[in-house]
Amino acid sequence: MASTIRIISTSTVCAAIHKEPHLKIHLTPWDLHGLLMDTIQRGLVFHKPKPEYDPHQVTLIQKLQKSLSRTLDFFFPLAGRLATIEHGDETVSFFVDCNNAGAEFVHAVADGVSVSDIIEQTYVPDHIVSSFFPLNGKSRNNEVTSKPLLTVQVTELVDGIFIGCTINHAVIDGTYFWHFFNSWSEFSRGFDSLSKPPVLERWFLTYTDSPIRIPFFKKEQLHGTFIPQPLKQRVFHFPAESIAKLKAKANAEIGTHKISSFQLFKHSCLIFGDPLFVINN
Template sequence: MESSIVKKISECYVKPKNEVSESKTPYHLPPLDLIMLSYHYIQDGLLFMKPNSHLNGDNEFSIHSFLESLKQSLSDTLVHFYPLAGQLVVHFDEDQHQCRVFVDCNKGPGARFSHATALDFTVSDILSPNDDIPFVVRSFFDYNEEAVNYEGHSKPLLSVQVTQLIDGVFIACSINHAISDGTSYWHFWNVWSEIHRGSGNNVSISRLPIHNRWFPEGCVLPIPLPFTHPNQFVKKFEPPQLREKMFHFSPESIATLKTKANKESNSSDMISSFQALSALVWRSTVRANDLPHDQVIYNYMFANNRHRLNPPLPQNYFGTCIKGITTKTSAGELLDNNLGWAASLLHQSVVNLTDKVVRDFVKDWLKSPYCYHHTDLHDYNSIAMEHSPRFDMYGNDFGIGKPVAVRNGPGNKAVGVVFAYPGCEGNGSVDFEICLPPHSMKALETHDEFMAAVSLPK
């Protein structure tokens, strides 16, 4: 019912401001992009307080002027991120029993830009620090939970929705996960906000994206996939009923967890803050799900490969360059041992992700290509750590002040999925959005060890 309160007001499409010569050639997708074709779009949004007046004058804030300035700066930004203005091309060859997928950067009308209103809601309604994330937030995004990356052959690869609240503005971006990972996704946000702040001036962009894609030697482009129909590699996913809730961890709380994990594992401070925090959440959700002691359980962490490859890729490499790190044990072992034991398992899994592991993974994939599916990765016996508190989310200022919160859309949500964000207060604080069935979430909320580490946001 809440979603019906969000009303679409207008919609248009945005192209790069200038013609980009590179956009005339096919934009080929490496293996680590193609493996994501059945996953959902990356969907995150920033919540802003609506200013009482323009920063450069005494006029009342005008949503229409703000929308126009966003569209203009988006057009400028797409000159540098030109693949996002195109669409996927899919060629099936039944005789060869294969298909080929690439990006035509000039196909389609461009990036979608829409304006919506939710004038029954305030910023405080969305923040709800002690409550679940309101269901209405899902309607702040253009795509529903069923839209997968493969549909980028008919849908825009980038969709922006700006939703006006009573006292705030929510800017949401949905970007196709088959051409962008979280690092590239937030790089786009950072450049867009940088260009927007410098609109009307000669903007010097601090970090330009690099579009030279990483392919193993000997790849035939576009890479052939052994499929003759979408249903052979695309699966829709409908998660069970979930509660979605934000939990805040202060710098002091995280430091305490890190010290405890390193002391218990005798690891000489090798365990990172994020590994200690992830271990706490893993143990707590397994306990909340009340799994049998002999149940095999998994922790999936998606790691950036750019710096792990040899030679390393530049941090500004645009594309999907992540690999899942799997840590496996049993529910009994995880709960019978302490926090340090669990954190040391995660630490070792991260250490084991090397250049050779990534290259061997890609080599094996090329021999028998497949796509990741939510149904294969997410269940009561798994937890998936997605996003990263290292991404610069709160530095995205569009001239109306710093964001007051980050929230995500309906995509990529399943039992045990945890989205990691930097805390709004900064200084190393972390916010986790945790997705669990209602009975498991209730158990998590009453778990003493977990809740003792949770803090109220400042």
């Protein structure tokens, strides 16, 4: 079954407080390596939260937009843009312009798609899930200069919500991706501050010049003609009861109570509750 995606709205979410309007973050050698890779795409699916009385009539989408804006106060590079400096010796430098141009926020509806259509499959149903990421396979990290570094799509299912994020891999790695996602979850749940603020400083080796100049390249030089066969991804669904039992067992074995679901599975993100599972697309 192929899902029919209806785009309800597309908007730009900026940091609520523009802390570093003139900051330029030059990319390290490891960051530059990320230019040759695909973007990071991760998504979580949740059961639809129960409606709560809200005298201000603030919708779930508005709450997510507001909490994302608050999160970008701390992860402000994600609200910037990847930019380049072309030098006269046929070299180019890349940097993140922290101009608070904003992240892209897409609100969509998947008609006729339920949570069970995703989590009860043996393999990730790519014909459904791929439409939950607006940049899925459409761009690489080196192609998104002047475009958002972060794109979020919140897709309403019949009985659930899918939150998919696409982030430029040259700006953030997998660990910081989940740091961002969990920080967003804290603000979404009403936290006034982050339990673990990010460290965004880049470190260069003492003998490395900054900014790093690399030979100027054309797009066709970065893409080979070999197209690998698509790999199937398996679905592993852990009910909340199973996660609770595993967490209790882990804490009992070590004699502590501090091991969280996130530490147990490396991906628990509590925006509305325990996610049903994570898509690494």
